[in-house]
Amino acid sequence: MAYNSSLDISFDVRGGLFMRQVHHWAALLFVASIAVHMLRVFFTGAFRRPREMNWVVGGVLLILAMAAGFTGYSLPDDLLSGNGLRIIDGVIKSIPVIGTYISFFLFGGEFPGTAIIGRLYMLHILLVPALILLMIVLHLFMVVVHKHTQYPGPGRNDNNVVGYPLGPVYAAKAGGFFFIVFGVLALMAGFFTINPIWNYGPYDPSPVSAGTQPDWYIGFVDGALRLMPGTFGDWQVEQNWFGFVFTFNVLLPALVPAGILFTVMFMYPWIERWVTKDDREHHVLDRPRNAPTRTAIGMAGFVWYCVMWAAAGSDLIATHFGVSLNDVTYWLRALFFIGPIIAFIVTKRVALALQRKDREIALHGRETGRIVRLPHGEFIEVHAPLDEYKRYKLVGFESPEVIPAIPNEHGVVTRKEKRRALLSKWFFEDRVAPATPAELEAAHGHGHAAVEAPEEAKSLSH
């Protein structure tokens, strides 16, 4: 029924295929836009007070967007999405105690039954969109109350908001952007086929096409399912305890990585606030390099997500690059653990290096590419000093310091406070301070020795 109706819309209704294509591409882009927006908010520190709750609302919107996508994806009742539901059913059945019941309640009996499409339809057209609308209202209401954050730069501070007024320029640009996005979606829908259900056929529990993939935003969970080994030699990960089945080979990968990602994501504003003891309101954003540890944490999480996401295409990676499927899986299993660590270290070093480069440019000016030979024969490259606006962008940031454990009002350093101090050290011990006017003075007035930090400061940092 549902499959027939989808084919009807595609082939017998004028422009129906076009509408379905635009709808599917738009859904994919919708989740992608939310993801990109959240990355921007995280890496620039826009989640800091007073916007922590809006960060949480945004996270809820991400989950709702995924729910909207998945329920819609399943509606045509085609072979691909049917196998997706089959996987969902398998994951639900792995839940201890109530899993079998939830599966039977959801599908109205045994899988696949006849109830599920109608139920997903209600979720897709009514419940999930209503919740999304509610959350968007909340999200935008808070934006109006808090006003927008602003990127750091001359003339911008935590007490003002600099930018174009809402009307007409800002409204025109945002409104124009709406049409541009629509146009790009129309191009994609016109030229690139998405989800050709007529090739897949209706759902049937027996056949399956090779190279099955969920829509991209569900990929990280599917990839985690693929990465988990079900057996170690003859030892089964699935366990029978007390006469009941604990399906750890499904339960762990389906719940744990996504659980960790979302928990850390939702709690991060408060974690950072606790570590930095920074309760102030922030309206000026951080350049990601100026918060190296946060940026590194974000990249570690991002890489972790991407490893799982790539694992959802392990079979396609293997066939496209002509490598062994098993090797791809082994590599991705290793990257699942070491990828985030490498990402953390590399990102932090890159951020610190960029900060040092900023100092260098602020103090010595930019390279002009002009080589001059001095009378005694030495060659130097002439550096041009920055104007004060450009310089301010490089030096006008806060660089939080390590806050050692502080005794509470009873004069006791609690264990929690000690942990906080350790984290604070881990966050900020190798921080780079912004250049100061005195340093600039020194850089211009004297030889390079004066630019070096005082010896005692150096020893503090390592």
Next chain:
Amino acid sequence: MGNHSDGSPNHSGTVATAGQNEVEKFQDPGIPPHRLRLADTDPKAAKRAERQVALLFGISVVGTLIFLVAYFAIDLGGDESTIGTIRLQNMLLGLGTAFAMLGIGTGIVHWAKALMPDHEVSEERHAIRYEEDRKAAVRIVDDIVEETGIKRRPLIRNTLLGAVALAPLPAVAIFGDLGPRPDNKLAHTMWAPQDGKLKRLARDPDGTPIKAADVTIGSAFHVIPEGLNELHEGKLNEKAKAVVLLMRLDPASLNPSEGREDWGYNGIVAYSKICTHVGCPVALYEQQTHHLLCPCHQSTFDLTQECKVIFGPASRPLPQLPIAVDDEGYLVATSDFKEPVGPSYWERDMHERSINS
């Protein structure tokens, strides 16, 4: 007399000085002076930008026309309409919409950037009075808690907690009976003999029975139970449990364990096609290696070891269907599966024990 600006990192890798907060900071120079655009100073440039915006809006009109022509001129109802016509129309609709939308969008943005006033304004933020509101709210809550006396009367508190914790149990019981109960439905499939008659193995999807003689070494069949296609209700539900893969190997390469020696016939063996991981069909048979591979999550099963998991996320072997040959030479299932098929579930072990008792 060194050159202090050679950019080597150890010159600028300066670290924090203690008490950095006291160190003098650079003064904020304020918003950079506004720079006029070409269109602000040169009326010709302004006129040119105006024409460009109008041109972009004109392109949008053309796009809408393309859409309308493609929509009405291409007839899908005719006999000669094919997938090719649909594709062509879809492409033209996309092209038309793209021009229509991109024309308006880029036009408006260009208008805003080139012609609308581009003065950035600085507006004071009003302090958001969180702290006072929060403290007031906390005070109110504290007062309420204090007046109830719940902290001073632990007996009331504890009995209340106990009562509230137990109160939802009736709801759980009622909800548990609202839906269809699993019972032991997952433990049985259509393969169980009906009225003493053994079920024949039939081809998927047409349902014709398979003769043992038709199964040559190296071949594989997708199998459903005889009579599945004639079901009026719940056909997909039964199929989702009953589908089987039938393969014939050299009997010497099979190593049946004790009690399963007569589950195959002359090297012909049948295994459940539903993956024990999360239930996808294990549809790929690698004839050379005797491996079965699930395309969803790449669980790999070895036929020569009774479909033991040799790779991937599945934890249990595929269940084997005991088969034999009837008087007319057709393959039949001598019984139902000896364990529940498909993905694991909480009561699975219990069901397996009750099947075998």
